[in-house]
Amino acid sequence: MKQFQCELSWSASRAKEWERCQREYWYGRYASWGWWTEQPRGDKYEIMVHKCLTSLPAHAGDCAHRAIQRWFELKRDGTTMSTKELFEECVELFRDGWRQSAGDDWKAKPNKSVHLDEHHYGREIPKERTDMARQLLERCAKYFCESPDLASARDAHPDSWRSLETMDTYQFLGTKVYAVPDFAFTDGDMLHIYDWKTGKPREDDIFQLHTYALYACEKWSTDPEQITLHAAYLGEGKVQSVAVDLNQLSEAQDRMSFSLREMMDAHYDPDVDDLMMENWVASPEPRKCGWCRFRGICPEVVQ
Numbered sequence: 001m002k003q004f005q006c007e008l009s010w011s012a013s014r015a016k017e018w019e020r021c022q023r024e025y026w027y028g029r030y031a032s033w034g035w036w037t038e039q040p041r042g043d044k045y046e047i048m049v050h051k052c053l054t055s056l057p058a059h060a061g062d063c064a065h066r067a068i069q070r071w072f073e074l075k076r077d078g079t080t081m082s083t084k085e086l087f088e089e090c091v092e093l094f095r096d097g098w099r100q101s102a103g104d105d106w107k108a109k110p111n112k113s114v115h116l117d118e119h120h121y122g123r124e125i126p127k128e129r130t131d132m133a134r135q136l137l138e139r140c141a142k143y144f145c146e147s148p149d150l151a152s153a154r155d156a157h158p159d160s161w162r163s164l165e166t167m168d169t170y171q172f173l174g175t176k177v178y179a180v181p182d183f184a185f186t187d188g189d190m191l192h193i194y195d196w197k198t199g200k201p202r203e204d205d206i207f208q209l210h211t212y213a214l215y216a217c218e219k220w221s222t223d224p225e226q227i228t229l230h231a232a233y234l235g236e237g238k239v240q241s242v243a244v245d246l247n248q249l250s251e252a253q254d255r256m257s258f259s260l261r262e263m264m265d266a267h268y269d270p271d272v273d274d275l276m277m278e279n280w281v282a283s284p285e286p287r288k289c290g291w292c293r294f295r296g297i298c299p300e301v302v303q
């Protein structure tokens, strides 16, 4: 039987978690390790359940991503989904997830189900919030299907596609780095990498896209100067496109390297090594703890 090992790996979202609160990172990456062998179920299982919580906006964003993936898969098979069909696909996925979360269905497979933070913590979800999620999905479907800004992505021939929501990894400083470009295609010598965003623009979005550019250089030996990155803000109805330049790519590498080395210093194997809690400094602040998935089990929480 294959022996799993708790390996260090890096992604832009993990780096964000680390920067926010190292204790949160520990809960997310180490504290539930081995939950599947725990008999009877105990702390590790409970931590895993918290690790898998998602929020209402994140769930809506995930539904938009999965529906757009389906849009591309159908296109590959020769069918084009209309705006209305894409929106209906988003809504269906959203409802499925809601059903799993609102009842007990998530308990059958907590690590593979939708379980909303709001349901878990008994936070009331006013109708305005579900209406907002519906409107967001409607805007995303309309912008994706109809905006001239995204015509080249929509019209790209399937033979030119390089990536479609495929989780992959590459090696950086000897460590596995996760990259999930939402969509990438080639046009002549140029490679276009898209990230679908359903939230508001954030400073780190372009940094995250640069980590995908590094992936493209590794995976397809693409010349960095022939890559254009596109952060497509579907809910806001705009695309930020950036041509990769070597200086910015080098800055992204430096930032990844700094982040990774910090994580390397604290990394341990929970199956073998002793836990040194002082390596996992908690940074409690109401604005962080108020939305932290682990606030129900973290003794350092502040409200």
Ligand code: SF4
Pocket: 021, 023, 024, 027, 282, 283, 284, 285, 288, 289, 292, 293, 294, 295, 298, 299, 300, 301, 302
């Ligand atoms: S509850 Fe606060 S202190 Fe605890 S892990 Fe979350 S963010 Fe960190």
